[in-house]
Amino acid sequence: MNLALRDIRHNLGRFLLTCFGLGLLLGVALAMIGIYRGVVEEALSLARALRADIWVVEANTRGPFAEASRIAGDVREAVARVAGVVAAGSVTFQIVEARHAGGPGGDEAWDAERLRERAGEAGRQRIGAVLRLQVVGWEPDRPGGPPEIVAGRGIGRGRLEMVVDRSAGIPPGAMVEMANVRYRVVGLTQRTVSTGGDPLAWITLRDAQELQFRLTPPAARRALQGGGGGMPQDTVNAVVARLSPHARPDEIAGRIRQWKHFAVLTAAEQEAVLTRSVVERARRQLGMFTGILLLVSAVIVALIIYTLTMDKVREIATLKLIGAPDRSIVALVMQQALLLGAAGFAGGTALLLLVKDYFPRRVLLGPEEIAGFGLVVFVICLAASLLGVRYALRIEPAQALGG
């Protein structure tokens, strides 16, 4: 005869209400875990999107994400000649305010209504809306380009074309305006965002360098033009290289470092820089808050179990009077704690899975995160029930007597 279940059934309404409240709390805690994991994942998505084995950047920097880095574009050729390097490409990065400029055909007047219809489900797009893009310039056919295209096509050699992350909400065929120049979106990627959560947009290196030039304030621009005869200088932010499968990244990075003019990061080092320095504060902030939420949940579960136990003093004393062993009494308290935790966990998880895609930034909740959280909730409930168990074991049988 399971006393825990029978008692719950007797006070079902109250138990469900408690589970509901706990479910909300655990849902928030789980959301924090998802947001935390999302921030870390997004931080790495930029570096991973480029699928580079090594990064060659300006000497004495940890660029191009943690610090500014500028190197000459022809470094790429020197890197490409290193044994073990399969391909190398120059890349630039810049964060640009862009405007969703509506329909296909750069000069053609567009009818917002018609375009919305055409966009169909993607009608969420706000034509004329300003959005921040992390623009990546790369040399087509060389490393640094977009990963898997999920809609439309890749850029090829076309000028003024763009591949952009789906989260920007711009459908293929639409136009994006940056620094008064319109780019046609030809393809979409997904889950490619910057460390700040901005969608990534790929354009050709030449377009990117021109864009850079146009975005430079006029005074600085005149200084640049002084030597270059009107064309922007061939500087890039980094050279990324893909290595042959047998090459050891550390070893090749070491060899390039010996040139003394550049800093070199392997993919692993780049990821470490991104998580430990670029998003470090956000990560620690979220991590701390998640910790606090879990602590609060633990305290609340403990309080709930403690009160549930206090409400049952007479029943527990009676059980002791009729000779129930401690084992039965411990089971009564612990099973209720675990049931409460399980119900709260299930409710909170279900709730969050329903709403997680409505968050503006990524909430990463895989089976791993959920299983891990379940384990944490289990441990919290066990620990929290100890307080109730201690209380229950101290109840004297004589407390069953009297009115």
Next chain:
Amino acid sequence: MSDALVELAGIAKGFGTGEARVQALADITLSVAAGEVVGLRGPSGSGKSTLLNLVACILEPDAGVLRLAGETVWQGGWRRRDLRAFRRTHIGFIFQFHNLLPFLDATDNVALALTLNGVGLGEARRRARELLDYLQVGRRAVAMPSKLSGGEAQRVAIARALANHPRIILADEPTAALDSERAQIAMDLLRRVAREQAAAVLVVTHDDKIFSRFDRLVSLRDGRIEGEMRPAEARA
């Protein structure tokens, strides 16, 4: 007295300290033999419940010797480690307030006592139903305690106390909530159990209608035994 199941010698019990100290029992010497039904009477506050709770090993005496079922249970301290197991197997207790578990129905309240002693749930429920039928509350077998009348609840509590065939049965005003006919039935049942199971039955009561059902009636006053009479002998 080798067949005495309950033996108290020089038992004393006080509550509180200093000014607030109450000497609830002083120098109580009493024994109840197997098959004997003994009544405890006395004015309110005379120590009847305290005496019963001492025998049930719920309260710890201050002095004296307490022997139950031939075993010294208390003498200067508890002599038995597992009092709860002892209660479960030797003592049936009927409380002044019925103390049924509110989340179990009548049948399971009785069956629980059996399952705690290792009886399987199905068999425990079958025996519980039998007992409830016998105590004329069979038709309330699936009712929750909150839906039972005082008398019905008391009879379920009696069934629970008797379920494990204990050798020592203690009852604190078991008939207070029963009408006189059912009170007689309950007392007859206790007498029968005493005889058939060779159990010692100690019953606290105010109810003079059932005095005739006792082998002996012990009167308490201010925590001391004032006197003793034998209604059965008186009748004979």
